[in-house]
Amino acid sequence: MEMNYSMLLIWLFPLLGGILGFCIGKKNKNMRNDWVDIVMFVELIMLLCMGYQIAKNWSTLSMELDRVLGFGLMFEMNTARLIFCLLTTIVFGTVSFFMKESIREEKGSNRFYMLYLSVYSMIMGAWMTPSIYNMIIFVTIALLLIYPMIVHRQNAHAVKSAGVYLIYVIFAVAFFLVGMVLVLGYIGAISFEQIHAGVLMRGANAAALAGGWLLWVVFAIYSGLFPVQLMMTRGCTHGLMEGSVLLSSLVSKLGIYGMMMLATTIFHEDTIYGKVLVVFAILTTIGGLSFSFLSTDIRRIISGLNMAINGFISIGISFMSLSQNGNTLMATGSICLLIMSLLSVFALYMVALELVRKNNTFEIKGLIASGKGNRTLMAGCFLIILNLTGVPGTLGYLGFSSVYKSIQTVLGWKWLIALYVIMWAFFMAAAARIFMKLFVSKKDEALRVLSVEEKNESEEDADGDKKPQKSPYLLGEVLLIVTGILQLVIGMVPMLTVEKVSDAFYQLFFCVQSSEASGYYTIDGIIVCVVAAVLAILLYINLVHGVLLRAIRNKKNKELKTKMEE
Amino acid sequence: MKSIRKRMLFLLLTIIGMLGLAFSHVDVYGLLGGMEQLLFRGPAFFLLFLMMSKVCKLNEIREIKELNGICADMPIVYGVWVALSVFVLGMPGTGTFIGMMYALMSTIAASSGVFSYMGIVGIVVGFFVTVAIVSPILREAFLTQKEEVASDKDGITNIKMVDVKKRFIKQGKGITGVGIILVILLLVLSVCQQFVTPYLMKLTDGIL
Numbered sequence: 001m002e003m004n005y006s007m008l009l010i011w012l013f014p015l016l017g018g019i020l021g022f023c024i025g026k027k028n029k030n031m032r033n034d035w036v037d038i039v040m041f042v043e044l045i046m047l048l049c050m051g052y053q054i055a056k057n058w059s060t061l062s063m064e065l066d067r068v069l070g071f072g073l074m075f076e077m078n079t080a081r082l083i084f085c086l087l088t089t090i091v092f093g094t095v096s097f098f099m100k101e102s103i104r105e106e107k108g109s110n111r112f113y114m115l116y117l118s119v120y121s122m123i124m125g126a127w128m129t130p131s132i133y134n135m136i137i138f139v140t141i142a143l144l145l146i147y148p149m150i151v152h153r154q155n156a157h158a159v160k161s162a163g164v165y166l167i168y169v170i171f172a173v174a175f176f177l178v179g180m181v182l183v184l185g186y187i188g189a190i191s192f193e194q195i196h197a198g199v200l201m202r203g204a205n206a207a208a209l210a211g212g213w214l215l216w217v218v219f220a221i222y223s224g225l226f227p228v229q230l231m232m233t234r235g236c237t238h239g240l241m242e243g244s245v246l247l248s249s250l251v252s253k254l255g256i257y258g259m260m261m262l263a264t265t266i267f268h269e270d271t272i273y274g275k276v277l278v279v280f281a282i283l284t285t286i287g288g289l290s291f292s293f294l295s296t297d298i299r300r301i302i303s304g305l306n307m308a309i310n311g312f313i314s315i316g317i318s319f320m321s322l323s324q325n326g327n328t329l330m331a332t333g334s335i336c337l338l339i340m341s342l343l344s345v346f347a348l349y350m351v352a353l354e355l356v357r358k359n360n361t362f363e364i365k366g367l368i369a370s371g372k373g374n375r376t377l378m379a380g381c382f383l384i385i386l387n388l389t390g391v392p393g394t395l396g397y398l399g400f401s402s403v404y405k406s407i408q409t410v411l412g413w414k415w416l417i418a419l420y421v422i423m424w425a426f427f428m429a430a431a432a433r434i435f436m437k438l439f440v441s442k443k444d445e446a447l448r449v450l451s452v453e454e455k456n457e458s459e460e461d462a463d464g465d466k467k468p469q470k471s472p473y474l475l476g477e478v479l480l481i482v483t484g485i486l487q488l489v490i491g492m493v494p495m496l497t498v499e500k501v502s503d504a505f506y507q508l509f510f511c512v513q514s515s516e517a518s519g520y521y522t523i524d525g526i527i528v529c530v531v532a533a534v535l536a537i538l539l540y541i542n543l544v545h546g547v548l549l550r551a552i553r554n555k556k557n558k559e560l561k562t563k564m565e566e
Numbered sequence: 567m568k569s570i571r572k573r574m575l576f577l578l579l580t581i582i583g584m585l586g587l588a589f590s591h592v593d594v595y596g597l598l599g600g601m602e603q604l605l606f607r608g609p610a611f612f613l614l615f616l617m618m619s620k621v622c623k624l625n626e627i628r629e630i631k632e633l634n635g636i637c638a639d640m641p642i643v644y645g646v647w648v649a650l651s652v653f654v655l656g657m658p659g660t661g662t663f664i665g666m667m668y669a670l671m672s673t674i675a676a677s678s679g680v681f682s683y684m685g686i687v688g689i690v691v692g693f694f695v696t697v698a699i700v701s702p703i704l705r706e707a708f709l710t711q712k713e714e715v716a717s718d719k720d721g722i723t724n725i726k727m728v729d730v731k732k733r734f735i736k737q738g739k740g741i742t743g744v745g746i747i748l749v750i751l752l753l754v755l756s757v758c759q760q761f762v763t764p765y766l767m768k769l770t771d772g773i774l
Binding site: 066068070071136140144148151154159163166170173174176177178180181182184185 | 694
């Protein structure tokens with residue numbers, strides 16, 4: 001095995017950069033912000049250099065240090081892991097552009113940036129390691145570092161939510177402790193490849209499976225799967241959005257990645273795993289959609305959407321275990337949805353962050369039409385929503401249609417197909433709701449007569465608004481548009497994009513070639529998408545603008561009438 | 567439990583219990599696990615106890631609520647407390663966690679029926695208890711106490727929550743320096759287990 005120590009540098013550089021940034025920030029905050037940009041840029045360059053080395057020889061770079069951290073420290077870089085690392089760097093880099101403005105006046109910003117870069121380091125380590133032991137250690141450290149980011153403002157709600165968050169992290173550590181010992185003891189390996197080989201050769205006995213299930217609970221907690229979703233939901237609803245985005249778009253995807261690995265290693269062709277996972281996945285999707293629809297806080301709405309999309313990905317993963325004729329089709333669907341949600345959820349958070357900072361409220365009512373004047377942001381959000389909803393021609397569509405085909409080929413249960421289409425429709429409506437509320441809906445008019453002074457004031461404000469102001473988040477908004485276009489390009493030409501890298505991902509997840517042909521744009525896939533879209537439009541009109549709104553308006557009129565009578 | 571002293575006493579009892587569980591299996595992994603935990607938990611707990619006692623004695627602090635604002639006033643001291651607590655609790659990545667894994671391996675390998683299950687439950691519950699004892703102390707020390715301040719403007723009373731500014735008497739730099747050195751040493755030994763495990767294995771062989 002070739003020892004490539006540059007991976008140690010990729011892992012540790014952001015951590016050291018964070019500590020150095022803390023010291024620089026004490027003297028000059030602008031210099032600190034520039035230093036953070038340098039760290040991101042250098043990481044990107046290092047990853048691209050790695051990519052060049054991999055492409056030159058078509059090999060995997062690896063590094064192993066025995067006995068470090070007790071059972072060894074392993075890093076590996078191949079095409080698939082490189083893509084995950086690049087996406088992580090894009091997320092952290094873009095969020096840091098937004099943070100320059102959003103965290104500018106925040107107390108304790110030095111500490112926040114230090115924690116931010118440390119979390120970046122740990123998440124990169126988690127993507128780069130082929131060892132389940134190292135991966136969970138890095139994710140646990142990242143979660144513990146995110147705790148002070150959640151309680152940064154120290155308000156009562158944030159502290160309470162962070163307490164619940166920490167309890168789940170501790171439970172995950174306890175499950176990891178016992179699960180890892182069982183897997184190590186009965187399979188005798190800690191790297192995914194060795195576990196896969198061990199299970200193929202000797203099979204997994206009851207104790208090893210018990211260890212696998214305990215590790216599955218750990219990844220379920222990370223990904224926010226029902227009924228252990230509270231770590232995700234509580235962690236994302238009251239803290240700063242700059243911290244919530246790391247949990248939703250990165251840590252939860254690491255949990256999904258872990259569940260996928262378990263499906264093809266310890267639970268290789270284990271139908272019980274598949275059946276249990278599909279049940280919890282459906283409940284997660286329904287739970288996430290309910291959470292999103294019933295919330296008025298933008299953080300909860302996006303957190304609910306994230307939970308729902310993780311449910312969809314988990315449905316795809318469950319079919320990787322249920323399928324007896326190869327699982328590359330299911331893997332394609334899950335991986336496309338994973339990458340799409342990683343990019344789209346973070347972008348949605350950034351859109352919401354900008355509008356929340358401008359309008360000083362997290363409530364969707366206060367954010368209605370708040371993004372109307374900002375065309376760059378509107379364009380970015382529109383592209384993201386297109387991908388999230390799974391419109392044909394997007395990366396989201398490739399994911400959703402592949403998962404649908406998995407259901408059709410593996411089980412073919414009509415009730416499950418119908419349920420899937422209905423959930424997809426609800427998801428489209430929930431995602432569209434965000435865009436419509438922020439950029440399309442009209443602001444509610446005042447329900448009382450304005451005095452002359454108030455009327456003059458509002459006219460002056462309206463004149464003031466006519467002057468276009470340069471957004472301080474412009475660079476970040478442009479990056480959001482680039483993210484959306486990237487996903488569109490991948491979705492439009494899957495033969496040139498997905499096909500080129502699919503083998504690398506199949507190798508990473510130990511997939512067996514499916515006997516079914518995997519066409520990307522098939523007639524049945526498009527029909528299902530169209531049916532879901534029509535249902536979504538009906539749902540949106542009735543749920544968001546129909547029944548709900550009428551009920552709210554009736555209640556408001558009743559309250560006004562009572563006040564007038566008094 | 568509001569008293570800091572009581573919490574530290576219970577923490578010590580829990581640590582002794584977990585060491586007992588590890589050493590009760592007189593085999594390679596049991597002894598190795600016990601010794602790893604003793605090596606990392608012991609000094610970390612001892613210095614944490616010393617540092618906390620010093621700060622509490624200087625500032626006449628008895629209950630955990632009175633620690634509010636220490637993080638803002640003494641960030642380095644608080645940082646050392648957190649780092650030492652990580653080793654005392656046995657978070658993943660530390661030598662203590664590796665010791666707990668070895669102890670669990672020994673418990674499961676012993677296959678003593680009910681006693682094995684009791685051992686597993688004991689180690690897991692011990693972990694939860696240590697976290698439950700230490701984390702409120704760290705949380706209260708991190709959070710700043712807030713008080714309501716009312717201000718009148720144009721006949722309207724505005725109530726704002728502001729931080730209560732406390733001044734803590736700082737402990738000597740010597741003990742903080744020792745804490746920092748110990749944290750670095752424990753971190754290096756946790757990461758570079760190749761310097762620790764062979765020596766502990768030799769000790770284990772000697773005992774067995």
